[in-house]
Amino acid sequence: MGRRMVVVIALATGVIGLSGVAQARELVPFSGAAAPGTILIRTAERHLYYVRNDGTALRYKVAVGRLGKQWFGEARVDGKYVRPAWSPPDEVRRDNPRLPYVIPGGAPNNPMGARAITLDRGQYAIHGTNRPSSIGTYASYGCIRMFNEDIVDLYEQVGVGTRVVVER
Numbered sequence: 001m002g003r004r005m006v007v008v009i010a011l012a013t014g015v016i017g018l019s020g021v022a023q024a025r026e027l028v029p030f031s032g033a034a035a036p037g038t039i040l041i042r043t044a045e046r047h048l049y050y051v052r053n054d055g056t057a058l059r060y061k062v063a064v065g066r067l068g069k070q071w072f073g074e075a076r077v078d079g080k081y082v083r084p085a086w087s088p089p090d091e092v093r094r095d096n097p098r099l100p101y102v103i104p105g106g107a108p109n110n111p112m113g114a115r116a117i118t119l120d121r122g123q124y125a126i127h128g129t130n131r132p133s134s135i136g137t138y139a140s141y142g143c144i145r146m147f148n149e150d151i152v153d154l155y156e157q158v159g160v161g162t163r164v165v166v167e168r
Contacts, residue, residue, distance in 0.1 A: 024061035024135065025150050031055065039077075039126070039154075039164045041144055043070055046136050048126070048144060050154060060154065062126075063134045063145035071142050075121035077162040080155060081105075084116040089123040092141055114148040115155040119164055126164070127151060 028049075034040045036053035043064045049057040064070060083105035093099055103110040113128020128148035129135065135147055144166075146154065 024147060025153060026059050027056055028059045029055060030057035034165060035163070037158075037162060039158065039162060041164070041166045043072070043166060043168055046138075048146065048154075050157060058154075058157075060146055060150045061136050063129070063137050063139040065140050065142040066138045069141045070138075071121070071124065072166050072168055073121070075119040075124070075164045075166070077117050077158055077160050077164065078120040079116075079118040080158075080160065081112075081116045081118070083114060084110075084112045084127075086110050086112045089141065113146075113151060115151045117151070117155060117158065126154070 030049060030051055032040065032049075032051070034049070034051045036051050038051045040049040040051060040057075041047070041062065041064070042049070046062055046064055048060045048062045050060075051057045085105045086103045087101060088096070088099045088103075105112070108130060111127075111130055112125070113130060116125045116127040118125045122142070124142050124144075126144040126146065128151040129145040131139070131145075132147055134140075134145060139145065
């Protein structure tokens with residue numbers, strides 16, 4: 001299959017947005033128990049839902065925590081950052097002591113991507129990624145990774161205090 005055919009298929013399936021950047025967001029019917037304005041993450045599905053007040057949700061494909069690194073329950077958004085710097089949490093540094101103490105925002109090796117939405121539970125965030133191939137997998141230490149185009153979209157819609165629910 002030639003490159004042109006792959007690009008056409010990717011555009012038709014919504015894997016690449018019109019900007020040419022990977023994204024996997026779609027508007028879907030939603031009838032779950034989560035109230036409008038809630039971010040709901042279904043770990044087993046590897047999807048994040050932003051529940052709207054019209055019986056729909058924006059559904060985003062995400063990467064979630066690896067086995068043994070996942071968490072479940074509720075949190076609230078406690079911060080929003082554009083091109084954030086990243087300081088590896090202690091657990092990450094133990095596993096990879098060669099990491100620098102801070103990776104500047106926008107650096108190619110910064111795993112936070114274009115935006116970060118931090119949570120009031122531990123050192124977790126919903127953030128973009130410099131590894132788009134990880135989206136749809138069990139890849140992180142508990143953070144929720146999104147395509148950069150998708151985290152920018154979600155970032156614009158949520159505020160500090162937004163409820164976040166993480167289910168199995």
